[in-house]
Amino acid sequence: MLLGVLLILFFACFFYLASRNLLWGLILIAAFLPSYLIRFEILGIPLTVLEGMILISAAIWLIKSGRKNLKSQISNLKNYREWRAAIGLFLLAATVAVFVSPDLRAALGIWKAYFIEPALFFLVLVTTVKNRVEAEKIILGLVLGALPVAIFAVIQKFTGWLIPNPFWAAEATRRVTSVFGYPNAVALYLAPIVPFCIYLLIKVLKEQRTKNKEQNQKMFFIACSLLLALGSFLLAIIFAQSTGALLALATVAALAGLIYKKTRYWAVGVVVLFFLIVPFTSFREPLSQEVLLRGRSGQLRLNMWGETVEMLRARPIFGAGLAGYQSAVEPYHILNWAEIYLYPHNLFLNFWTETGLAGLAGFLLLVLNFYRLGIKRTRNDELGIRNQGLMLALLAAMTVILIHGLVDAPYFKNDLAIMFWLLLGLMF
Numbered sequence: 043m044l045l046g047v048l049l050i051l052f053f054a055c056f057f058y059l060a061s062r063n064l065l066w067g068l069i070l071i072a073a074f075l076p077s078y079l080i081r082f083e084i085l086g087i088p089l090t091v092l093e094g095m096i097l098i099s100a101a102i103w104l105i106k107s108g109r110k111n112l113k114s115q116i117s118n119l120k121n122y123r124e125w126r127a128a129i130g131l132f133l134l135a136a137t138v139a140v141f142v143s144p145d146l147r148a149a150l151g152i153w154k155a156y157f158i159e160p161a162l163f164f165l166v167l168v169t170t171v172k173n174r175v176e177a178e179k180i181i182l183g184l185v186l187g188a189l190p191v192a193i194f195a196v197i198q199k200f201t202g203w204l205i206p207n208p209f210w211a212a213e214a215t216r217r218v219t220s221v222f223g224y225p226n227a228v229a230l231y232l233a234p235i236v237p238f239c240i241y242l243l244i245k246v247l248k249e250q251r252t253k254n255k256e257q258n259q260k261m262f263f264i265a266c267s268l269l270l271a272l273g274s275f276l277l278a279i280i281f282a283q284s285t286g287a288l289l290a291l292a293t294v295a296a297l298a299g300l301i302y303k304k305t306r307y308w309a310v311g312v313v314v315l316f317f318l319i320v321p322f323t324s325f326r327e328p329l330s331q332e333v334l335l336r337g338r339s340g341q342l343r344l345n346m347w348g349e350t351v352e353m354l355r356a357r358p359i360f361g362a363g364l365a366g367y368q369s370a371v372e373p374y375h376i377l378n379w380a381e382i383y384l385y386p387h388n389l390f391l392n393f394w395t396e397t398g399l400a401g402l403a404g405f406l407l408l409v410l411n412f413y414r415l416g417i418k419r420t421r422n423d424e425l426g427i428r429n430q431g432l433m434l435a436l437l438a439a440m441t442v443i444l445i446h447g448l449v450d451a452p453y454f455k456n457d458l459a460i461m462f463w464l465l466l467g468l469m470f
Contacts (some may be wrong), residue, residue, distance in 0.1 A: 049082060053094055061142060064106070064170045065179065071163065071466060072180050073187030076221055076231070077279035078155075078456035092456055093159055099116050103169070106142055110272075118335050125411055125470060129164075134403030135397040142363030144397070149364035155456050157336040160463040167467035174429050177468050178245075179314040181238045181435075182466070188235050189271045195220035195228050218281040229284030230452045232275045233291055234461060237438035239275060241431055243268040249451055290445035294438050340379055343449060349374045350386040350395060360398040367395050387449025392454060412440060412469050436469050 060067030077091035136157040145151035171177050198205055198218040205211035205219050217225040246265045277344065279287050300308025350372040362370035368382045375382055385392050393402045416437045420430050443452045443462065450459050 046083070046375060046464050049091070049094075050079075052091070053098065056095055057102075057352060060095075061102050064099060064103060064166065065176055067095065067102070068163075068167055068170060069183035071095050071099065073183040074183070074395060075460060076191055077186060082227060090155070090456060092460070093155060096159045096163050096460070099166050100159075101164045104168055107169070116455060122368040123171065123381075124415075125408075126289065128404055128407035130404075131400060132397075132408060133161060135256065135309055135401030135404050136364070138360070139214050139364045139401060141399045142360045143366045144363065144369055145365050149366070152364045152454070154452055156459040159457045163460055163464040164467045164470075165252060167464065168470045171468070174432055178242070180464070180468070182242060184235055185239050185242065185268070185271055186233055188323075191220045191228070192232055192271070192274035192278040195281060196274055198203055199277075199281040214279075217283045218278065220278065223300060225464070226286075226450060227455070228282040229279045229287035230446065230450060230455070231457055231461075232279055232289040233284075233440040233446060234465070236272065236275050237294065237435045237442065239272045239293050240447050241435035245431065251270065266467075286446045286449040287442075288377045288450055290442045292439050293445055297441070298434070298438060342377070345380070346386055347388060350388075354391075354394060358399065358420035361395045361401075364396055370395070385451040387450050389444065389451060389453060390449075392451045406464060409440070409444070413437065433469070436465055440465050 056067065056070060058069065069101060071092070074092060074095065077095070078093070080091040082089055082091075135233055137154055139151050140146070140149045169178075171180065183284070195218040197203065198220065199216060202211045202216060204211065207224060209215055209217065209218075210217040212227060219225050220228050222228060222231070243265060243337045244259055246268060247324045263331070276310075277289075278404075296309060296313055299312070302309075348369050350367075357370070367385060370381060371386075386395060390402065394404045397404075415441060416433050419433045420437070443465075446452050
């Protein structure tokens with residue numbers, strides 16, 4: 043009863059703010075991505091707070107746009123024609139996957155939360171956000187919303203509070219989970235936000251040079267807050283012991299250093315030094331086990347991918363359908379001591395198994411359009427250095443997702459699906 047009253051009050055406040063200015067609604071959605079953990083039902087339909095905010099924003103957007111203006115408003119978007127085929131194929135494949143699935147109810151829930159609602163969010167975003175300043179407000183909301191999650195994860199490292207698994211909670215084997223149910227969820231959520239945090243920090247430090255004394259104090263406070271956020275994000279990822287996320291961030295940092303002229307020589311030096319020193323340190327063996335997948339988790343993933351490939355050989359076109367992976371892969375399961383996971387812990391296999399070859403193709407087209415447009419814009423001097431910086435941050439965030447996606451599934455979760463479409467929308 044109390045939860046119901048609180049939800050009504052929250053959604054009433056959200057509706058008021060979003061109806062006044064849809065940008066505020068988008069900022070709040072970005073800030074409250076983990077709110078998918080708060081679940082409820084309306085007329086037997088399961089929903090989350092995150093879904094409620096997206097649906098309210100979409101309803102306001104539809105009412106304000108009007109049916110007559112809606113089609114022309116979408117058609118007149120600058121990049122609409124280039125992206126239409128990719129988005130259409132992606133959503134069509136997901137819809138077909140609902141009927142391929144052995145569990146129609148579960149498949150409809152995934153289709154709604156991971157495909158239709160993120161696409162609605164994308165449409166609202168690309169027709170609402172008009173410039174870099176508005177985009178930065180959404181990014182700031184994303185960073186500030188992630189800060190409490192990261193701080194709680196850091197506190198968990200030293201206290202063990204509310205870690206659901208006894209093995210993860212034990213001091214000797216502790217892995218933080220923050221508000222989520224498992225450690226990797228912390229890294230999957232925080233890692234793509236790190237480039238945005240760095241982008242905002244650099245922007246604030248540059249602007250501080252041109253401000254007066256009073257404004258400088260304000261900018262100094264913002265810079266300290268962003269430094270706190272950056273440190274908390276990195277510590278939370280380290281304490282979650284997510285090697286995939288750390289390697290993704292390290293790879294993106296090295297690539298950024300090599301691409302940027304002023305840091306190119308330093309980046310080359312650091313990379314060379316790393317490969318010269320690490321083989322003679324105690325980090326060599328654990329690092330090689332993780333990178334070469336020789337450890338327990340690596341071997342588990344190799345077996346999982348092998349089982350998945352065998353399953354896909356039997357059903358290469360449509361895969362297993364949404365929510366169908368566990369039952370489809372069961373006949374091919376080799377390791378009796380290991381559970382059958384919800385997804386195959388590889389982003390590309392993940393889309394193939396869930397949405398078939400068409401869904402994988404749609405995903406790859408979306409990513410290809412994203413990078414093509416991003417690279418084109420970073421080379422466009424007319425955009426200005428600030429817009430180019432935003433493009434680089436978006437490219438870095440997506441690259442973190444794709445590299446981490448080689449060993450995990452950074453899409454098939456409510457918050458991660460919205461984050462993926464948020465990156466697409468800001469680049470679009």
